[in-house]
Amino acid sequence: xxxxxxxxxxxxxxxxxxxxxxxxxxxxxxxxxxxxxxxxxxxxxxxxxxxxxxxxxxxxxxxxxxxxxxxxxxxxxxxxxxxxxxxxxxxxxxxxxxxxxxxxxxxxxxxxxxxxxxxxxxxxxxxxxxxxxxxxxxxxxxxxxxxxxxxxxxxxxxxxxxxxxxxxxxxxxxxxxxxxx
Amino acid sequence: xxxxxxxxxxxxxxxxxxxxxxxxxxxxxxxxxxxxxxxxxxxxxxxxxxxxxxxxxxxxxxxxxxxxxxxxxxxxxxxxxxxxxxxxxxxxxxxxxxxxxxxxxxxxxxxxxxxxxxxxxxxxxxxxxxxxxxxxxxxxxxxxxxxxxxxxxxxxxxxxxxxxxxxxxxxxxxxxxxxxxxxxxxxxxxxxxxxxxxxxxxxxxxxxxxxxxxxxxxxxxxxxxxxxxxxxxxxxxxxxxxxxxxxxxxxxxxxxxxxxxxxxxxxxxxxxxx
Numbered sequence: 433x434x435x436x437x438x439x440x441x442x443x444x445x446x447x448x449x450x451x452x453x454x455x456x457x458x459x460x461x462x463x464x465x466x467x468x469x470x471x472x473x474x475x476x477x478x479x480x481x482x483x484x485x486x487x488x489x490x491x492x493x494x495x496x497x498x499x500x501x502x503x504x505x506x507x508x509x510x511x512x513x514x515x516x517x518x519x520x521x522x523x524x525x526x527x528x529x530x531x532x533x534x535x536x537x538x539x540x541x542x543x544x545x546x547x548x549x550x551x552x553x554x555x556x557x558x559x560x561x562x563x564x565x566x567x568x569x570x571x572x573x574x575x576x577x578x579x580x581x582x583x584x585x586x587x588x589x590x591x592x593x594x595x596x597x598x599x600x601x602x603x604x605x606x607x608x609x610x611x612x613x
Numbered sequence: 614x615x616x617x618x619x620x621x622x623x624x625x626x627x628x629x630x631x632x633x634x635x636x637x638x639x640x641x642x643x644x645x646x647x648x649x650x651x652x653x654x655x656x657x658x659x660x661x662x663x664x665x666x667x668x669x670x671x672x673x674x675x676x677x678x679x680x681x682x683x684x685x686x687x688x689x690x691x692x693x694x695x696x697x698x699x700x701x702x703x704x705x706x707x708x709x710x711x712x713x714x715x716x717x718x719x720x721x722x723x724x725x726x727x728x729x730x731x732x733x734x735x736x737x738x739x740x741x742x743x744x745x746x747x748x749x750x751x752x753x754x755x756x757x758x759x760x761x762x763x764x765x766x767x768x769x770x771x772x773x774x775x776x777x778x779x780x781x782x783x784x785x786x787x788x789x790x791x792x793x794x795x796x797x798x799x800x801x802x803x804x805x806x807x808x809x810x811x812x813x814x815x816x817x818x819x820x821x822x823x824x825x826x827x828x829x830x831x832x833x834x835x836x837x838x839x840x841x842x843x844x845x846x847x848x849x850x851x852x853x854x855x856x857x858x859x860x861x862x863x864x865x866x867x868x869x870x871x872x873x874x875x876x877x878x879x880x881x882x883x884x885x886x887x
Contacts, residue, residue, distance in 0.1 A: 477764040518750040526761045534768040
């Protein structure tokens with residue numbers, strides 16, 4: 433009888449230790465998954481920051497921001513495909529901030545510095561066009577996202593982001609119009 | 614907007630890491646509020662990590678199973694009796710079970726409970742997932758939010774000195790985040806964080822510092838070196854307390870911070886030499 437009891441307890445202890453050694457809580461699993469999913473975005477921000485550190489040139493900074501915006505756009509598109517409004521909203525806000533405060537602001541400064549017909553102008557136009565493409569693709573992705581009742585709390589956030597997009601695109605096109613003159 | 618108003622709005626905000634435009638404008642101008650805001654964001658992030666007291670449910674279940682055979686045992690507290698029953702009193706009210714039967718019953722109960730727990734832990738039902746989704750949207754990734762903000766501030770900074778200062782904040786946030794993850798995160802995550810820390814310090818801070826004008830070095834680099842020295846000390850302390858797998862990345866961070874401190878001090882001394 434004692435032997436049977438010890439055997440039972442041994443297997444219980446073995447099962448518990450195996451499980452705890454090889455798995456984490458659901459919250460830890462979710463945190464780890466989120467970190468790995470966002471790692472490319474974090475690296476993009478680091479890369480962009482390192483590129484901008486030693487440059488005083490607004491166009492180079494705008495370019496670095498557009499480069500950093502691309503992986504965000506890809507992740508937003510993936511989130512839309514997966515019908516994940518919360519992630520779309522989270523990444524969409526970062527992307528929009530980057531386009532607004534990083535790209536537009538630096539392009540305006542670059543436009544002031546680069547004279548018409550200069551050797552730098554084609555590069556300026558190219559960066560502006562790339563930024564417009566990112567922004568328009570982002571708007572299209574947002575419009576494609578179905579928001580279910582489960583995610584009703586996210587809807588106003590997404591609507592706010594989408595509502596700001598035309599002004600952002602107008603600002604980007606404005607820099608292009610001046611650059612082309 | 615004054616400082617009190619900005620703080621009140623931040624305290625009342627659902628997500629202080631994303632201040633409203635008017636508050637953000639104030640933070641841009643006011644260093645004291647900016648520091649206070651960073652502290653608030655850090656506190657907000659750590660609230661989720663406060664531990665929850667352990668449940669007594671399993672012990673209660675075993676007690677109930679052992680005591681409840683025939684429904685003869687009654688909880689003394691139900692009668693308003695504050696003290697617990699003595700051993701003799703309890704023995705007289707419990708049905709008599711031989712010790713080895715009781716132990717086998719306990720072992721079987723534990724086995725069932727553990728089996729059930731393993732099963733539930735490994736296969737969450739779709740209904741459970743739906744409930745979680747409906748309760749609240751997931752919190753934004755604090756590291757991504759912070760890095761995104763740091764990146765934008767760095768983008769808007771007007772001089773190398775300001776950008777280096779912003780990079781210092783980047784590095785601080787990354788260290789704080791890594792430290793908070795030391796206990797719970799998997800080693801791969803911690804190694805990735807340590808690698809990013811290395812890049813920011815060696816490829817960013819130190820390389821950028823080398824291009825700084827000699828006369829600016831003392832002013833810009835001394836506070837950064839001080840920050841790195843604090844990180845080194847902190848990371849070493851956490852490495853000593855952490856499990857072996859988690860300790861290694863913290864030691865890497867400490868080593869990077871140590872080297873960075875030395876290099877920044879060397880650059881400051883260069884400025885002092887004729």
